Amino acid sequence: MRAAGPILMLGCLVVPVSGARADDCQNVADAYDRLSKAPAYRQMTSLNGKLLMESVIVGDDMYVKDGAKWNKLPLGPGERVRMQKSVIPGASSLKDCRRVGPETVQGKSAVAYDYTPPPMPGVGALDPQRVWIAADSGLPIRMTSQQQKTEVVISFDNVVAPAP
Secondary structure (H helix, E strand, O other), X not given: OHHHHHHHHHOOOOOOOOOOOHHHHHHHHHHHXXXXXXXXXXXXXXEOOEEEEEEEEEOOEEEEEEOOEEEEEEOOOOHHHHHXXXXXXXXXXXXXXXXXXXXXXXXXXXXXXXXXXXXXXXXXXXXXXXXXXXXXXXXXXXXXXOOOOEEEEEEOOOOOOOOO
């Protein structure tokens, strides 16, 4: 699971797709760009319905919960954007993008998209993924991986740095 760390941290996970449209790929890429620049968010990653990782990102710092303890990982200026660009360099790097349709997630109006991210160095080809993008902010609020049975839920309200 070591190689999956960057994928989970950046919220890029997996679900089935077909029929690419350039503007759909642009919408997905733009959502992840916005996420890399969001001031703060909480990310809950589950595997087979069991919490795998809880993290909080505030500015250039990432906090990861280990049991009851929070560990602070300083990322440095611009590192979140750099990391995101290494996973999804741009819309043209995405394949099979398709708007699935409007849905409500976490009580928010969202649009779901299926897509296949580009291969990652050291990891190889990634499976297709699904992301739900909030209609009001354009930020990703949920991602799933059907094959890996992974779900990531992202929230942006009232997020503060936990005490490490």
